[in-house]
Amino acid sequence: MTRENITNIPGSRILIVDYGGQYTHLIARRIRELEVYSEIVFYRDLNRVNIEDYDAVILSGSHLSVKSLDKDAVETARKILMEGDKPLLGICFGHQLIGYLLGAKLSTGCSEYGRTTMKILSSDELFNGWGNSEVVWMSHGECIEDLPDSITLLAESENKVVAAIKAVVNNRAVYGVQFHPEVHHTVKGRRLLDNFLGIINAKKAWRTENYYRYIIDELGREVTRNGVAVVGVSGGIDSTVTALIGKKLFGDKLISVFVDHGLLREGERELVVSSLEKLGLNPLIVDAGERFISKLEGSTDCEERRRVIGEEFARIFSEIIEKEGAEYFLQGTTYPDIIESGGTRKAASVIKSHHNVGGLPEWFRGRVKILEPLRFLYKDEVREIARLLGVPREIIERHPFPGPGLAVRITGIFTKKKLDVCRRASKIVEDVLGEYGLYSRVWQAFAVVGDDRWVGVKGDARSHGYIVTVRIVESVDGMTADYSKIPYDVLDEISRRITNSIQDVTMVTYAITSKPPSTIEPC
Numbered sequence: 001m002t003r004e005n006i007t008n009i010p011g012s013r014i015l016i017v018d019y020g021g022q023y024t025h026l027i028a029r030r031i032r033e034l035e036v037y038s039e040i041v042f043y044r045d046l047n048r049v050n051i052e053d054y055d056a057v058i059l060s061g062s063h064l065s066v067k068s069l070d071k072d073a074v075e076t077a078r079k080i081l082m083e084g085d086k087p088l089l090g091i092c093f094g095h096q097l098i099g100y101l102l103g104a105k106l107s108t109g110c111s112e113y114g115r116t117t118m119k120i121l122s123s124d125e126l127f128n129g130w131g132n133s134e135v136v137w138m139s140h141g142e143c144i145e146d147l148p149d150s151i152t153l154l155a156e157s158e159n160k161v162v163a164a165i166k167a168v169v170n171n172r173a174v175y176g177v178q179f180h181p182e183v184h185h186t187v188k189g190r191r192l193l194d195n196f197l198g199i200i201n202a203k204k205a206w207r208t209e210n211y212y213r214y215i216i217d218e219l220g221r222e223v224t225r226n227g228v229a230v231v232g233v234s235g236g237i238d239s240t241v242t243a244l245i246g247k248k249l250f251g252d253k254l255i256s257v258f259v260d261h262g263l264l265r266e267g268e269r270e271l272v273v274s275s276l277e278k279l280g281l282n283p284l285i286v287d288a289g290e291r292f293i294s295k296l297e298g299s300t301d302c303e304e305r306r307r308v309i310g311e312e313f314a315r316i317f318s319e320i321i322e323k324e325g326a327e328y329f330l331q332g333t334t335y336p337d338i339i340e341s342g343g344t345r346k347a348a349s350v351i352k353s354h355h356n357v358g359g360l361p362e363w364f365r366g367r368v369k370i371l372e373p374l375r376f377l378y379k380d381e382v383r384e385i386a387r388l389l390g391v392p393r394e395i396i397e398r399h400p401f402p403g404p405g406l407a408v409r410i411t412g413i414f415t416k417k418k419l420d421v422c423r424r425a426s427k428i429v430e431d432v433l434g435e436y437g438l439y440s441r442v443w444q445a446f447a448v449v450g451d452d453r454w455v456g457v458k459g460d461a462r463s464h465g466y467i468v469t470v471r472i473v474e475s476v477d478g479m480t481a482d483y484s485k486i487p488y489d490v491l492d493e494i495s496r497r498i499t500n501s502i503q504d505v506t507m508v509t510y511a512i513t514s515k516p517p518s519t520i521e522p523c
């Protein structure tokens with residue numbers, strides 16, 4: 001999987017120009033869901049592709065401001081817009097860029113984050129199936145205003161920000177939307193992208209199973225058949241599917257390794273091992289709790305903890321690789337891991353270094369060939385492949401759990417005491433949701449422990465305990481999320497159970513911020 005793109009596929013092709021936005025691959029993924037193949041090119045590499053090979057171009061979002069975009073890039077975009085003839089859709093930054101190039105004014109101080117209501121002012125095919133007013137998801141600090149006559153204003157947000165525009169340039173349609181149609185939380189976003197495909201008369205011929213077959217073919221050509229391979233399995237969906245792909249490629253020569261780093265949830269080790277055994281992936285178990293915890297105690301920075309954990313994982317894996325003479329190392333890296341680490345592109349802003357990407361030290365990369373078969377996929381696509389491969393529901397439906405485990409659910413200083421509180425409180429959150437039949441309806445549900453204290457009164461005596469924050473979110477791919485509107489009686493049950501059974505907790509709070517502007521894990 002060293003190649004960046006696929007050739008010889010039937011149907012239409014869409015080119016997505018990546019300016020480093022957090023959701024660029026989500027655009028590609030939505031388009032593929034709509035059965036049209038899409039490819040991403042980093043904006044500085046545009047000279048490497050031939051725009052004639054595509055049926056339309058989408059300009060992505062960005063952490064950059066249009067004003068800070070380098071001159072060459074502005075000139076390239078201007079050529080595509082003013083001299084080219086491919087239909088165009090700009091999203092967020094892309095929309096601002098199109099507006100700016102057509103003569104609109106760029107403004108700052110018009111931030112909108114998360115859920116926003118938008119009103120359609122002028123009907124257009126792009127909004128077929130949309131009501132006059134719809135919920136969209138925003139994530140921007142800038143916007144365009146003072147539109148020239150060549151631009152039609154299609155929609156504006158409740159804050160009177162220009163939300164959608166259209167222009168006809170060189171006899172073809174050019175659209176811009178300030179919101180993100182690609183994120184799940186924009187209610188009719190998928191419909192908008194489908195409308196765009198309709199407007200350009202796209203031929204739909206792309207299917208997900210094809211992508212799985214593509215992975216197998218591509219890797220099958222790349223690897224040596226009799227080579228030994230090692231895969232780290234966490235019991236999560238990504239590494240399970242990766243291990244099954246590994247088994248298909250390497251057979252008995254695949255060694256699955258489960259590391260107990262002491263940061264697991266209660267009962268997790270037993271559960272993971274038994275589910276993996278059922279799939280024929282009998283894992284080698286590495287007992288490394290002490291090794292990890294002793295290095296984490298006293299640390300205050302989560303990014304530092306991720307680095308320490310990444311380093312320790314790498315040491316353990318390289319010991320096994322050396323001992324077994326392995327040639328390959330498979331990782332369940334998915335696209336969010338890569339994108340949120342700023343991994344593939346020099347442009348993306350680093351939000352968190354998820355340990356398997358950001359934390360993997362250079363020395364490890366030099367020792368073994370790393371295979372990441374799922375690196376272009378999102379969790380729900382991985383789930384689709386898992387179903388295709390007959391992975392049991394209990395694994396498919398399990399909540400995602402970060403590789404660094406409970407270490408990223410402890411804010412402030414890391415102590416064994418807080419780890420214990422976090423583990424016990426998380427178990428209560430999961431148990432109560434399970435009892436009320438809500439566990440599988442939410443994306444993730446857990447407890448977070450920080451350093452702040454709250455004075456309590458327990459048994460008529462003053463106590464000074466921890467604050468536990470409960471985070472329960474709904475999401476489809478982890479890229480955007482909203483807090484779950486859990487009934488009060490369920491929250492009440494969670495709170496009472498936590499304060500009653502964990503002596504050192506005097507307050508339970510519920511986290512009610514969406515992603516963005518927040519993230520799912522606290523650090």
Ligand SMILES: Nc1ncnc2c1ncn2[C@@H]1O[C@H](COP(=O)(O)OP(=O)(O)OP(=O)(O)O)[C@@H](O)[C@H]1O
Pocket residue numbers: 231232233234235236237238239240257258259260261330331332333334354355356400401402403404
């Ligand atoms: N306890 C563990 N033992 C062995 N390997 C692990 C462990 N935890 C994580 N890994 C490896 O690191 C990869 C990334 O882990 P992480 O949990 O951050 O991602 P994920 O998207 O949740 O993946 P998964 O769904 O496989 O858990 C996993 O896919 C797996 O290969």
Ligand SMILES: O=c1[nH]c(=O)c2[nH+]cn([C@@H]3O[C@H](COP(=O)(O)O)[C@@H](O)[C@H]3O)c2[nH]1
Pocket residue numbers: 336340352353354355356400401402403404408444478479515518519520521522523
């Ligand atoms: O902070 C993290 N470090 C990791 O190593 C990691 N691995 C997976 N996840 C899962 O990825 C999704 C997005 O998480 P965030 O909104 O917190 O970035 C959420 O579902 C996270 O649980 C991780 N999160």
Ligand SMILES: NC(=O)CC[C@H](N)C(=O)O
Pocket residue numbers: 021060061062063064065066091092093094139140141142143
């Ligand atoms: N998400 C985006 O594309 C944001 C664009 C630009 N950086 C802004 O803040 O407005």
Ligand SMILES: [Mg+2]
Pocket residue numbers: 234236400401402403
């Ligand atoms: Mg995991």
